[in-house]
Amino acid sequence: MNPSKVFRASTIGDVLVVELVGVVSSLADDSINRELDSVRTRLRSGGQAKVVIDLGQVAYFGSSMLEAIRAIWNELTPHNGRLVLCNASEVGREIIQISKFDHLWPLVESRADALKLMQA
Amino acid sequence: MPTILVVDDSATDRLLAGGLLSENGDFDVEYAVNGSDAIVKIELHVPDLIVTDMDMPEINGLELVGVVRKAYPVVPVVLMTARGSEELALKALRAGAASYVPKRQLNPELLETVIQVYSAAREDRGRIRLMRRMSEQEVHFTIENDHELIASLVQYLKDGAAGMGICDEGDRVRTGVALQEALTNACLHGNLEVDSALREVDHRQYYDLARQRMTEAPYAQRRIHVIARYNQNSAEFCIRDEGPGFNRSSLPDPTDPTNIERPCGRGLLLMQTFMDEVKYNATGNEVTMIKRRRVRTQGSER
Numbered sequence: 001m002n003p004s005k006v007f008r009a010s011t012i013g014d015v016l017v018v019e020l021v022g023v024v025s026s027l028a029d030d031s032i033n034r035e036l037d038s039v040r041t042r043l044r045s046g047g048q049a050k051v052v053i054d055l056g057q058v059a060y061f062g063s064s065m066l067e068a069i070r071a072i073w074n075e076l077t078p079h080n081g082r083l084v085l086c087n088a089s090e091v092g093r094e095i096i097q098i099s100k101f102d103h104l105w106p107l108v109e110s111r112a113d114a115l116k117l118m119q120a
Numbered sequence: 121m122p123t124i125l126v127v128d129d130s131a132t133d134r135l136l137a138g139g140l141l142s143e144n145g146d147f148d149v150e151y152a153v154n155g156s157d158a159i160v161k162i163e164l165h166v167p168d169l170i171v172t173d174m175d176m177p178e179i180n181g182l183e184l185v186g187v188v189r190k191a192y193p194v195v196p197v198v199l200m201t202a203r204g205s206e207e208l209a210l211k212a213l214r215a216g217a218a219s220y221v222p223k224r225q226l227n228p229e230l231l232e233t234v235i236q237v238y239s240a241a242r243e244d245r246g247r248i249r250l251m252r253r254m255s256e257q258e259v260h261f262t263i264e265n266d267h268e269l270i271a272s273l274v275q276y277l278k279d280g281a282a283g284m285g286i287c288d289e290g291d292r293v294r295t296g297v298a299l300q301e302a303l304t305n306a307c308l309h310g311n312l313e314v315d316s317a318l319r320e321v322d323h324r325q326y327y328d329l330a331r332q333r334m335t336e337a338p339y340a341q342r343r344i345h346v347i348a349r350y351n352q353n354s355a356e357f358c359i360r361d362e363g364p365g366f367n368r369s370s371l372p373d374p375t376d377p378t379n380i381e382r383p384c385g386r387g388l389l390l391m392q393t394f395m396d397e398v399k400y401n402a403t404g405n406e407v408t409m410i411k412r413r414r415v416r417t418q419g420s421e422r
Contacts, residue, residue, distance in 0.1 A: 033324070056210055056211065059214050060293045060294075060296065062387065063304075063387040067323060087207075089214050089215070091294055098390060
């Protein structure tokens, strides 16, 4: 199995935690697209409707990563799913706020905060 | 002899760390009892390297890293982490700390780590001092529609801006984001002419078409031309593609609440927000972005 370049997914209870571990330079990179598809497939097959996106491992990201998050969100909306962002760096937080994505999904400090919010 | 400042609110841990560092005889060690005390001590005498605990009252290790990176960017910070503070340590590394050593492994790891970090910092410091004395430079690149080349070019260009002291670490990152967006746009929308509308249908179709056109005429033959001009006050990046150009006003406003979930125009928004000036030629196949120097930080040169 190839190690993940960009997305690392794990399950905590009924929440799928997707950790961003590399920079999404472009979704035209097929290997990155395959990893994203793998996350989406896991969501569909696992029937999970709660996702935490942990941005703690990267100092920044661009519109390609925002698009990847949107693609994950598109898997959740038919099931009234929930998505929470956490652990963003200072610049990461700015990017989310500039893009107004914090109007769509909560952005919290830590993974623990995100998981707590999911149980609320 | 290089000076290391050891910062810890525990006297025992402070003396243990200081003792391990001064034993080899190559470092002078000074001490601070917490983050606030460290800042006062640094203002009086800037050390060559800082070793700090993470969990301290008033100003913790993470906050101290932030202060040092802004005010004394050439001084590396090494963290000492207790069990349970790994998440905070990762945040501090992302905020610019040079390395970390778990407290349970101070002997022998602390001295080895400090020696490595100090050696690397000394080389960096020499290079930084030299680059700050460069008055201007201009570089030209012509690249294919290759995302790996684009990523490498982004790294090169943003390092050039930081190297000349035009931007600090935070702005270096922001400049990199803007450059990535501009170059990706030049590639996908410019040279490969892939329409964003396709992304609304299925992002897979959009990127499959992009990959297909990377090997198809006439798209594959098109190139991205980049000119970067640096001087003491600004970095200017001119990026031109060989596509037909586009009309920016045709893009929906990504900040309009009705468009937030649509894949539209976010890249341009990031470019406009993170650069001081962004302008396009009439055709829409060339963008010029300018990043201007902010006020110099104290202690940025030694």
